[in-house]
Amino acid sequence: MEKNEMLNGVENEEKEVISRNFIEQIIDKDLEEGVYETVHTRFPPEPNGYLHIGHAKSILLNYGLAEKYNGLFNMRFDDTNPTKEKVEFVNSQLEDIKWLGAKWDDRLFFASDYFGQMYEAAVKLIKKGKAYVSDLTADEIREYRGTLTEPGKEDPYAGRSVEENLELFENMKNGVYKDGEKVLRARIDMASPNMNMRDPVIYRVAHMTHHRTGDTWCIYPMYDFAHPIEDAIEGITHSICTLEFEDHRPLYDWVVQELEYPHPPKQIEFAKLYLKNVVTGKRYIKKLVEDGIADGWDDPRLVSVAALRRRGYTPESIKKFVELCGVSKAQSTADMAMLEYCIREDLKLKRPRMMAILDPVKLVIDNWEDGKIEMLDAPNNLENEALGSRQLPFGKELWIEREDFMEEPPKKYFRLFPGNEVRLMNAYFVTCTGCVKDETGKVTEIHCTYDPETKSGSGFNARKVKGTIHWVNASTAIEAEVRLFENIIDEEKGVYNEEDGSINVNPNSKTVITAYLEPALKEAKAYESFQFVRNGFFCVDYKDSKDGAPVFNRIVSLKSSFVLPKND
Numbered sequence: 001m002e003k004n005e006m007l008n009g010v011e012n013e014e015k016e017v018i019s020r021n022f023i024e025q026i027i028d029k030d031l032e033e034g035v036y037e038t039v040h041t042r043f044p045p046e047p048n049g050y051l052h053i054g055h056a057k058s059i060l061l062n063y064g065l066a067e068k069y070n071g072l073f074n075m076r077f078d079d080t081n082p083t084k085e086k087v088e089f090v091n092s093q094l095e096d097i098k099w100l101g102a103k104w105d106d107r108l109f110f111a112s113d114y115f116g117q118m119y120e121a122a123v124k125l126i127k128k129g130k131a132y133v134s135d136l137t138a139d140e141i142r143e144y145r146g147t148l149t150e151p152g153k154e155d156p157y158a159g160r161s162v163e164e165n166l167e168l169f170e171n172m173k174n175g176v177y178k179d180g181e182k183v184l185r186a187r188i189d190m191a192s193p194n195m196n197m198r199d200p201v202i203y204r205v206a207h208m209t210h211h212r213t214g215d216t217w218c219i220y221p222m223y224d225f226a227h228p229i230e231d232a233i234e235g236i237t238h239s240i241c242t243l244e245f246e247d248h249r250p251l252y253d254w255v256v257q258e259l260e261y262p263h264p265p266k267q268i269e270f271a272k273l274y275l276k277n278v279v280t281g282k283r284y285i286k287k288l289v290e291d292g293i294a295d296g297w298d299d300p301r302l303v304s305v306a307a308l309r310r311r312g313y314t315p316e317s318i319k320k321f322v323e324l325c326g327v328s329k330a331q332s333t334a335d336m337a338m339l340e341y342c343i344r345e346d347l348k349l350k351r352p353r354m355m356a357i358l359d360p361v362k363l364v365i366d367n368w369e370d371g372k373i374e375m376l377d378a379p380n381n382l383e384n385e386a387l388g389s390r391q392l393p394f395g396k397e398l399w400i401e402r403e404d405f406m407e408e409p410p411k412k413y414f415r416l417f418p419g420n421e422v423r424l425m426n427a428y429f430v431t432c433t434g435c436v437k438d439e440t441g442k443v444t445e446i447h448c449t450y451d452p453e454t455k456s457g458s459g460f461n462a463r464k465v466k467g468t469i470h471w472v473n474a475s476t477a478i479e480a481e482v483r484l485f486e487n488i489i490d491e492e493k494g495v496y497n498e499e500d501g502s503i504n505v506n507p508n509s510k511t512v513i514t515a516y517l518e519p520a521l522k523e524a525k526a527y528e529s530f531q532f533v534r535n536g537f538f539c540v541d542y543k544d545s546k547d548g549a550p551v552f553n554r555i556v557s558l559k560s561s562f563v564l565p566k567n568d
């Protein structure tokens, strides 16, 4: 514990203990009892797709623990299965992890670099009589394994001598056999109530080219054998994974014990992060992309890390979200609204508040001189003076939001209607004098007069108005493509169609509009984000923007029904 925390006395110390999650409690105990001297964690993705918000949780958890305990964090690719892995994914995953803020310095590892050591480990097991080569086919192995209620049957090849096994295993390595012809099995217990312990296959023959080791190997280790070895080689102390591996833990422990590692790592499982009505699994995201529903793995409507970054989420907001979700063994589902809350909170004070009109209608100031432009000083963020101010052109014709005018307003409508006076944000008070409509009755132009005494910042306080509306000067406005999003999933139906397992897609999840923006936004660069007053937070799309012609994605609107869950 830090010195200043100690000075805070007993009460705080107690609080500190209570607020620690179950993994931290395990680590505390291990350090106290001297099971480990330091903390060493890792993030071990398979480079077979893009990382998503669930992986982000695992990254931040593992990295966060290493940081908190002044330990070490390894970045390791679990690239032991050459069928699905690609260099493209190695690079995209590294970019995502770096962006999230996890640092691995020179501790970047590839499980495939340990193939030699894994082979030796298998030989060691054979020599100890703890592994044997079997000729059973995959189907036969399944049959012999038994069921949850029936014990398995002894493998007919289990009786082979150590010498014979060593020779056959070497032959496997030397390419003597075809795929599936022989496997290496751990000798554990065919009657174990845990199916994973019934002589699991630990090596298989697969004549495949690996993205790093090429054709050096034609045998590859199975995950349950490889993973504990990777952890042990790297000196990992706490190997954190998700709940589906709980039943594999006895095998993990068996491997590190039989291989006699001096400081065996410990596996700890926690519940996966799930988001309600959101697709996270690689398989399903892939399907949305292949069906042309999502435009690529970084479509801003998805929750891959690349998509969240493109949408305008910040690493800080994702970190905050993951913290709010907590770490536990109980399966639960988080709400997208909580993630949205986190990005709003993060950007609120950090970003300038600019003016953009998404659904424009003209407002004409009849008593303003034709052609005259006045430059007004506008603070960038009233709640954060450090963001400074900008110059805003103001003239005779403005764009305002269509919903900010009503010819016949209901009660409590304080925006523009004939006879009413409102404040134009950062500018003057204007009084509505009427409107022009087309033959269908649609309002095409609204008229008003302004009062020169009421300039914003002038200290005018002779009268007050109830409504303030935002605007953009028409002659200097820039037109920009803006995309508004809804969930790509039809929330009423839920993610999966019960009948055929397909995904229930929301046909209205993307709306593309042309908006009018204040001219300062013309030079906005990829990934830059802003608040557009009343309309939400927006981020410049890195893919579709051009120099001087930014395209904006709405990150999130300003409205929220989300309430922060009460914690301690």
Ligand code: ATP
Residues within 6 Å of the ligand: 044, 045, 046, 047, 049, 053, 054, 055, 057, 058, 240, 241, 242, 271, 272, 273, 274, 280, 281, 282, 283
């Ligand atoms: P998916 O099937 O969703 O793509 P995966 O489990 O196949 O995920 P891996 O590359 O094997 O992906 O996972 C890397 C690490 O991320 C593992 O330690 C895994 O437990 C963790 N992880 C994966 N999904 C989640 C999730 N939803 N929440 C928390 N951690 C996760």
Ligand code: MG
Residues within 6 Å of the ligand: 046
């Ligand atoms: Mg996986």
